[in-house]
Amino acid sequence: MEPGNNTQSSELFLLGFSEDPELQPLIFGLFLCMYLITVFGNLLIILVIISDFHLHTPMYFFLSNLSFVDICFTSTTIPKMLKNIENQSKVITYEGCIVQVYFCIFLAGLDDFLLIVMAYDLFVAICHPLHYTVVMNPRLCGLLVLVSWMVSAMHSLLQSLVALQLTFCTKVEIPQFFCELNQMVQLACSDTFLNNMVMYLASVLLAGGPFAGILYSYSKIVSSIRRISSTQGKFKAFSTCASHLAVVFLFYCMSLGVYLSSAATHSSHSSAIASVMYTVVTPMLNPFIYSLRNKDIKRALKRVCEIVAHP
Numbered sequence: 001m002e003p004g005n006n007t008q009s010s011e012l013f014l015l016g017f018s019e020d021p022e023l024q025p026l027i028f029g030l031f032l033c034m035y036l037i038t039v040f041g042n043l044l045i046i047l048v049i050i051s052d053f054h055l056h057t058p059m060y061f062f063l064s065n066l067s068f069v070d071i072c073f074t075s076t077t078i079p080k081m082l083k084n085i086e087n088q089s090k091v092i093t094y095e096g097c098i099v100q101v102y103f104c105i106f107l108a109g110l111d112d113f114l115l116i117v118m119a120y121d122l123f124v125a126i127c128h129p130l131h132y133t134v135v136m137n138p139r140l141c142g143l144l145v146l147v148s149w150m151v152s153a154m155h156s157l158l159q160s161l162v163a164l165q166l167t168f169c170t171k172v173e174i175p176q177f178f179c180e181l182n183q184m185v186q187l188a189c190s191d192t193f194l195n196n197m198v199m200y201l202a203s204v205l206l207a208g209g210p211f212a213g214i215l216y217s218y219s220k221i222v223s224s225i226r227r228i229s230s231t232q233g234k235f236k237a238f239s240t241c242a243s244h245l246a247v248v249f250l251f252y253c254m255s256l257g258v259y260l261s262s263a264a265t266h267s268s269h270s271s272a273i274a275s276v277m278y279t280v281v282t283p284m285l286n287p288f289i290y291s292l293r294n295k296d297i298k299r300a301l302k303r304v305c306e307i308v309a310h311p
Contacts, residue, residue: 012172035078041287042067052300058136070283073107077178097179106156113148116210119217254278
């Protein structure tokens with residue numbers, strides 16, 4: 001195969017969802033609405049947690065971090081897509097694509113780590129309630145979040161540096177609305193063995209590890225709940241972790257959907273739809289899950305609304 005072009009100065013093309021010009025205003029409006037709902041919903045969660053002293057606990061500290069990450073996650077992909085639709089262009093620079101890959105991997109990994117941290121918080125709260133305030137002290141909470149940020153940043157940096165070695169022999173058309181690393185590797189004409197190995201090991205260690213940790217935490221939580229004698233106590237313990245469990249289920253189901261859609265079918269349309277569910281729908285639904293299923297958040301939201309209505 002002939003040597004690839006100098007990808008450092010080349011342009012890539014994001015094909016998006018449809019070539020039909022008549023559908024572009026509909027796609028633009030739909031994604032703009034989802035983006036605004038995501039940003040507003042997660043920002044509201046953050047502001048409510050900051051403004052309400054009763055929510056200054058480890059669980060809501062982790063939740064505010066998760067909401068912030070979700071805002072950044074959608075902001076990495078949606079604005080560029082909207083700009084391309086508005087300019088009737090599908091172009092993204094190679095440098096811009098690598099930056100987008102870096103932040104997508106970084107923020108998706110951070111989501112994953114924060115979910116396991118939140119699972120550990122619930123594990124301590126339900127299985128060791130008498131030691132909760134001692135174990136989940138501010139120093140440990142800050143350290144857990146810091147380690148999550150650092151590990152995710154190093155992982156995404158490694159993936160991006162390996163991706164920089166890719167070369168492309170022809171016009172690069174990515175059948176997505178954002179730069180997805182797996183698609184770039186499939187389109188490369190250079191040797192991709194190292195890229196595939198890094199992606200595989202990262203999936204096993206950095207995705208499978210937190211998932212196994214979450215499963216272990218919930219196995220202990222279920223055992224503790226079963227030992228509670230009163231029905232009211234069992235319900236209260238279960239309601240404490242219901243929102244987190246729903247978010248975990250949504251996150252991993254969407255992630256699995258993206259993997260299966262890319263592995264089982266060669267349809268770019270199916271793969272793009274699955275990616276939307278993972279990168280857009282999940283961050284958009286998280287605030288609704290926590291606000292509708294959480295009494296503390298609902299009470300705090302009510303107090304904020306009363307203050308706004310009657311300053």
